[in-house]
Amino acid sequence: MSFNGYKDLIVEGESVILYLTINQFYILEAKTTTLSKKGVVVQNIFQTPYGSLACGDLIGKKYGTKIQLKKGWAYILQPTPEFWTELLPHRTQIIYTPDISMILLCLELKPTSIVIESGTGSGSLSHAIIRKIKPSGHLYTFDFHETRVDIARNEFKEHGLSQYVTVQTRDVCTDGFGKDLEGKADSVFLDLPQPWLAATFTSQVFKRGGGRLCSFSPCVEQVQKMCSALTNLGYQEIQTMEVLQSQFAIQKKKMSILNLDMLKTSNNKETVKNEKEFSNFITSVAPNTLPGHTGYLTLLLFHQHM
Amino acid sequence: MEETIKVGDYIIVQRQNYTKLHKLKGHGTILLGSFNIEMDNCIGERYFDTFQIKNVPNSKRNYTLEKIENLSLVSSNLNVEESGNDNRNIEADDNNQTMSSEEINKMKDEELSSNNIVEKLISNSKTFSTKTGFSQEKYIKKKSKKYCEYIQIRRPSIRLMAQMFYRQDPAKILGIRIDDLSQILTYSNIQSEGTHVLYDSGTSGLMSAALMETIGPNTTGKLIHMHPGNECQKVAFLAMEYPEEQRKRCINVNLYSVLRQFYQGNPGEGDSIEPNEQSSNAENQVTEEPDAKRRKVERPNWQVDNEEACELLKKGVHSIVITAKEHPVNIVDALEPFLLPSRNLVVFSTFKEPLEELYFHLKTKLNYLAVKLSTNFMRNYQVLPERTHPEVNMTNGGYLLTGIKIEQ
Numbered sequence A: 001m002s003f004n005g006y007k008d009l010i011v012e013g014e015s016v017i018l019y020l021t022i023n024q025f026y027i028l029e030a031k032t033t034t035l036s037k038k039g040v041v042v043q044n045i046f047q048t049p050y051g052s053l054a055c056g057d058l059i060g061k062k063y064g065t066k067i068q069l070k071k072g073w074a075y076i077l078q079p080t081p082e083f084w085t086e087l088l089p090h091r092t093q094i095i096y097t098p099d100i101s102m103i104l105l106c107l108e109l110k111p112t113s114i115v116i117e118s119g120t121g122s123g124s125l126s127h128a129i130i131r132k133i134k135p136s137g138h139l140y141t142f143d144f145h146e147t148r149v150d151i152a153r154n155e156f157k158e159h160g161l162s163q164y165v166t167v168q169t170r171d172v173c174t175d176g177f178g179k180d181l182e183g184k185a186d187s188v189f190l191d192l193p194q195p196w197l198a199a200t201f202t203s204q205v206f207k208r209g210g211g212r213l214c215s216f217s218p219c220v221e222q223v224q225k226m227c228s229a230l231t232n233l234g235y236q237e238i239q240t241m242e243v244l245q246s247q248f249a250i251q252k253k254k255m256s257i258l259n260l261d262m263l264k265t266s267n268n269k270e271t272v273k274n275e276k277e278f279s280n281f282i283t284s285v286a287p288n289t290l291p292g293h294t295g296y297l298t299l300l301l302f303h304q305h306m
Numbered sequence B: 001m002e003e004t005i006k007v008g009d010y011i012i013v014q015r016q017n018y019t020k021l022h023k024l025k026g027h028g029t030i031l032l033g034s035f036n037i038e039m040d041n042c043i044g045e046r047y048f049d050t051f052q053i054k055n056v057p058n059s060k061r062n063y064t065l066e067k068i069e070n071l072s073l074v075s076s077n078l079n080v081e082e083s084g085n086d087n088r089n090i091e092a093d094d095n096n097q098t099m100s101s102e103e104i105n106k107m108k109d110e111e112l113s114s115n116n117i118v119e120k121l122i123s124n125s126k127t128f129s130t131k132t133g134f135s136q137e138k139y140i141k142k143k144s145k146k147y148c149e150y151i152q153i154r155r156p157s158i159r160l161m162a163q164m165f166y167r168q169d170p171a172k173i174l175g176i177r178i179d180d181l182s183q184i185l186t187y188s189n190i191q192s193e194g195t196h197v198l199y200d201s202g203t204s205g206l207m208s209a210a211l212m213e214t215i216g217p218n219t220t221g222k223l224i225h226m227h228p229g230n231e232c233q234k235v236a237f238l239a240m241e242y243p244e245e246q247r248k249r250c251i252n253v254n255l256y257s258v259l260r261q262f263y264q265g266n267p268g269e270g271d272s273i274e275p276n277e278q279s280s281n282a283e284n285q286v287t288e289e290p291d292a293k294r295r296k297v298e299r300p301n302w303q304v305d306n307e308e309a310c311e312l313l314k315k316g317v318h319s320i321v322i323t324a325k326e327h328p329v330n331i332v333d334a335l336e337p338f339l340l341p342s343r344n345l346v347v348f349s350t351f352k353e354p355l356e357e358l359y360f361h362l363k364t365k366l367n368y369l370a371v372k373l374s375t376n377f378m379r380n381y382q383v384l385p386e387r388t389h390p391e392v393n394m395t396n397g398g399y400l401l402t403g404i405k406i407e408q
């Protein structure tokens, strides 16, 4: 249940973020027991660099508080879609938060929106869409890969999000989005290798009056093909963009100041050595390597008069 | 959503890439570039309709709208024949156009559609046919921009307004670019429920509008919108025309006044005048006339709002967003005690340095983890067959600091 709304206390079975440091955080389930690989019921123990944790002990604890591990402290946090994007088990390439943010805003999603997504992939984007459209909206998400569909459906259930999402196995490039969704959607999102094949089915799904579409593609050739396909289908206001985020390492630095004026006069050689001066300053350093490309976002409007 | 354009609606008027927010009045006009346009003819028509700007007979500067029924006339591409292989024979001089500006103006007065004007310009240009296809297209774009006289009427959305304000003048929204806004909304983890705090020192109402859209209609979420002036900026908020029940869940309070109320309780008798610590920016303000008679019996509105906000603050809040002109450290110090553990703080600034200071402040004095400072690179692309490339101009965004509150 832990992805739905804001919770104070950890309830049995919920997913919990265990946060040690900025690079060490994990997601685990607050359950006393779990099934071993052999299918035997065993105690649910989570191994961390600071020692092991009996996950059942977390039940009833308050989110945002500190817990003691053998070799240090950890914090327990309520999961968010952003944490999930960083921690989910990858079944596919996924979309990350800077692109996700732009997608949500440019599709103009709100707590009443009906959204169609394909493919579901690893459900990274889906979690963020659901946060934005609940409680009155709904996400219909499609993938033609049966196992991915099953895993995603199960994750939504464990995360307490099932009521806001319908996951279906379907090849949207050959079969479209189904009769039931015709005239239902406010927005459509595509992350497919050949989105232009699915595009032909998109114009039927929008509510009367139209809606917005976004397509995410890593390659520029895909974007070109998609843009001409969509223009032919009557889409308007094509906008293609890319968003890249860089994070800074903020550091306090100290720089010694050389006193060279002293050299102009012949006396007091000693003071030159002793009087070291420093300049202290704060600076932010961009990382040596940073994301240089994720994908192109193409946004369009589909409009027809009622 | 109602499709018909009505008097009283906030509309976005779009002319080529330029957009302007406008409140539609009966017999009102709007100034678009050099056009002073009477808007009455769009009333009763539908959103997304396209109108031609037509000169009012016998008046130089006044224009009126005429609905375009056949859109294909507008968007039909001009047919261009003959293009040169390269630009080697073209001299950069202004005499390539054989029509005089008087002739061009006369043509405009004769109500030719802009495509016709551009076609005339082309046939009277000595060099057009020697230009390459690429430069021909550029020429057409440039000229149709100058002479394009069509507008489209749109309903405001957060996306359209964010782009509009940024294009008009980033200062109107403290330099918050659309990608910055999008990330403020995700990193704050704001949802349709809970209580949220915004301190905004002036984004023309865009921030409160965007957060209230995320909170949504018929939900339980509330926003305490703190501002530094007597009245908050709210054009963008009003333009979204949220239903009353949703509007009411945005509680607008003065930062000083609500904090004083929180720590010192209700102001005493005869003391009930809105504190005036900082005079607000005069732009975009709707001042409420204080009703002298009612004031004596009932508490003034601002005080009711303060009390409601204080009640919510006592219970703790589920996100804090700060988009401030002022230095963020003291603002964070004043507001963050209300933030519940495991909840997110997001601070935007056009400058990096104040956020660097805030970073160390959060790390050393306060209880936050996952504190991050980031910025974005955003690029738009022209996508056309054989002519796909990044757009020639780029913009700058600002900086975001995010962190998660913990309890020691």
Ligand SMILES: C[S@@+](CC[C@H](N)C(=O)[O-])C[C@H]1O[C@@H](n2cnc3c(N)ncnc32)[C@H](O)[C@@H]1O
Residues within 6 Å of the ligand: A092, A093, A094, A095, A118, A119, A120, A121, A122, A123, A124, A125, A126, A142, A143, A144, A145, A148, A170, A171, A172, A173, A174, A191, A192, A193
């Ligand atoms: C890159 S992944 C999507 C990742 C997802 N956006 C996320 O953030 O986790 C692409 C998915 O599309 C699915 N897919 C590819 N072609 C498809 C088709 N024709 N119909 C349905 N799904 C398809 C693949 O199985 C894959 O899971």
